[in-house]
Amino acid sequence: MRNTKEIEERWQKYWDDNRTFCAVEDESKKKFYYLVEFPYPSGAGLHVGHVRSYTALDVMARKKRLCGYNVLFPMGWDAFGSPAEQYAIKNHVHPKEAVKRNIETFKSQIKRLGISFDWSREFSTTDPEYYKWTQWQFLKFFEHGMAYKAKKNINWCPKCKTGLSNEDSSGGVCERCGSSVVQKEKEQWMLRMSDYSEQLLEGLDDTEFQDRIKTAQVNWIGKSVGAEVKFKLKEVDEELVVYTTRADTLFGVTFMVIAPEHPYIDLYSGLISNMNEVIDYREAARRKTEFERTQLVKDKTGVKLEGLTAINPVTNVELPIYISDYVMMNYGTGAIMAVPAHDERDYDFAIRHGIEVVPVIEQITGEKHDNEKEKKSIVAVVYDKATDKYLTLNWKKLGGRLFIGGTRRKDEDIVSCGIREIKEETGYTDVTFVRKLAPINHHYYAYNKNQAYSIDCDLLYFELNSNDSIGVNLDDDEKDKFTVEWVSSDEVLNSVKDELHRMAFLNKDSKAFYSGEGKMINSEFLNGLTDKNESIDKMINYLEEKNLAKKKVNYRLQDWVFTRQRFWGEPIPLIYCDTCGWVPVPYEDLPVLLPDVTEYEPTDTGESPLAKIESFVNCKCPKCGRDAKRETDTMPNWAGSSWYFLRYMDPHNDKEFVSKEKLKYWGRVDWYNGGMEHATRHLLYARFWNQFLYNIGLVVNKEPFKVRVAHGMILGEGGEKMSKSKGNVINPDDMVDLYGADSLRCYEMFIGDYEKEASWSEQGLNGCRRFLDKVIRLGEKLNDSDQYSSILEIDINKTIKKVEEDMDNLKFNTAVSSLMILLNKFEKCASISRKDYRTFLILLNPIAPHVTEELNDVYELGDAICNSSWPEVNLEKLVEEEKEIAVQVNGKVRATIKVRLDDSDDVVTKKAMSADNVIKHIDGKEIVKTILIKGKIVNIVVK
């Protein structure tokens, strides 16, 4: 027997020499396209996480081939991007050199694992033959009006003088140098991805993505259904249009907020008397870093526009207008109607700026009854700072401990009502009103009065100033029913049981806004409604009739910022001519190549380093022939990866990006695996790109991917993320050297649920090596038979079925486990047949391809496994004649019995009743019933 290394090299060479995994279009065979995200070939080399996902897809691909499919399983490189650029600037080489080296490393590492990629289709996104077509497709976007230029803020590091992606500037700090990131405005090419929002949403129905991935996409697209409502301005004949999903709260609007960038500010600057203040605020907001805008969200700053007032369309009440950076110009209309009683952000802003809070929805509590009497009432909590106690009434058996409560008189003010009730019931006169909580619609039944009530109740909070008291002043018959008691907070929690009163206490420190559903109040024609959607519809219909609103759908999804100010990306194939404007580079002149220079320092202006390379920039206008300049920005990393799956179908085509015939044969990707971190951006970009190509007739499927699954991360031994700084990074090469590629593959499949993260354990890896060693030793006990051993036949058939199902359903861990179980059974036999062994080796082959081919070859069991087929399950051999089932008494297992397949229910019951331990537990008791689930369990219920 050769050693592991020799075995691996031998079979890797065999597969290469025989082009075993090269996919050839073949109409007679059913195709299957497996795709795993191609890596960014970083200098760090392959990670054990790559091994996990590549092996998983390899297992499925190898198995599918054994099942007779024509499998396309390609690999390539996503090699544009800043690490290569940084490296190149530092070492004064062209990034393509660094990329070339890294690819070589990655490729040799992957090849050592024996992954069955079709290397004949390999390419890199940085190959001019590839990015020529990326540029070609960009021009299609441009031609169809899908690309446009717009001013956009970018994350800018003033020290590195470079634009940063959001990932490289997380926390508001430059990933590389640690200085604060600022926003810099820059003209950028944009792709109209938001036009595709609805199509991208609907297209998901035509996919079988994992639910968590679908959900991520749905949330990212962020569809919201609402309405645009017009608010007239008082000072000019103009309207302020806002977007809202809560038209039902329109009666609760107490102010308006517009984004600092809102055009009305400049448009009506003549009317705004505090324009200086407004401009200062706007500038401050602009200077805020991404970090400040997203992290310091609590602080609702803003400035009132003096001299500009809006009118509430349903109440005609005048509303102040503020500017604040909590309203974004790029969503909705850049203006909102603020309803502080029902929105936390509006509430925070209102409190900070002393604006009125008008509740229009009451939370509903208690239990509804028929024939309810309606009342307005209050509950007042009085707190004494001096003693740290709360004022309560102890109603004893009549209602337990409560706070002060009472009915509000007609036209009586809420706070006055509270003060009056406190005085009447407890005698205290010197109290200060502190705050009002969100009102409640409470339902209850008063047994003493035999009456059901629905009360609109305001919850009030007072503080006691002094013990001034006029004494309790009540009728004699009320007087003795309760006693006035001051109690501690703990005592309140212990003894105040009434839902409403308890709520008044528990919520006393929380914000007085309510964003849930409830009963409409203060809203004229909506009053009394309790269904949110009904209220919204009624309001929108009312406004639509008066032409004051229209239904509107909004999406969170934004257009795609398609330019980067970098050297190492696909040049954007456009030329600017003073006469003709933006002119596309003619198709026959593609690709626009990156210049072969090794020096390109970043610019001070935020332009791409390409801007300093004159030979690149200066050119002639393709239209008029005059002097012109090239666009110097390059495409983002996401560009090349947005269509690479199409190129694999026809990677060497120099006439088209992919031919129609190849597209028709390979169709779409049947199974796409990638990280959860790409479940939104990459996956959405690629779907958008493909949908666009479909809409202009260049591809045949609207949705590019059928199934999408995501693997879990591999963590370090301690359960933390692997990282250089923690020093817990495992190099796959070392593991292959120490344990062999098959052991590593087997271990990574066995490590746990494929979709969940898992911690690395070298002992676990060693366990898989032991398993493979046992498989090898099994060869020593072969007999001459070419049939399954009769005592193993059922187990073998069960295992075929199990492994088959598991491999198709990403359950690699249990597939390995069931093979281990079968091996344990083999080991208990004195000898095993050649067929037993060969079947086992084929089942194990997708996971451990080298050693299984070798054993199959050494013992001359048959054709090379890669040229063989998957064993068939003999369904008849799956059914066991005799089975052990459990017998329970009152749900507790007391015995197991052996039952035969043809035993009748009576026979089984009898067997169950006669088991020793069962007799012990049912003896002398009455048998209530017996539950018998065929082939599974018997449960005897006794009393």
Place this chain on the structure above:
RNA sequence: GCGGGUAUGGCGGAAUUGGCAGACGCGCUAGACUUAGGAUCUAGUGUCAUUGACGUGCAGGUUCAACUCCUGUUACCCGCACCA
């Protein structure tokens, strides 16, 4: 805050979808074979106590039967984050 996920022995993880919880592997214990063992083989291994009881984050519920279904709750992880 919103969305998604997870919780099972000393550890990684199983459980045919409501039917014997802890498969399989690691680790550990004892023994065998060995000059030797970080090799291999055999036996054992959820917890507690003597027949038995308890046990799937926590508290309830449904059921003959719950890791699995329902209600509530806690902790942790991930994604998005002022989206009106």
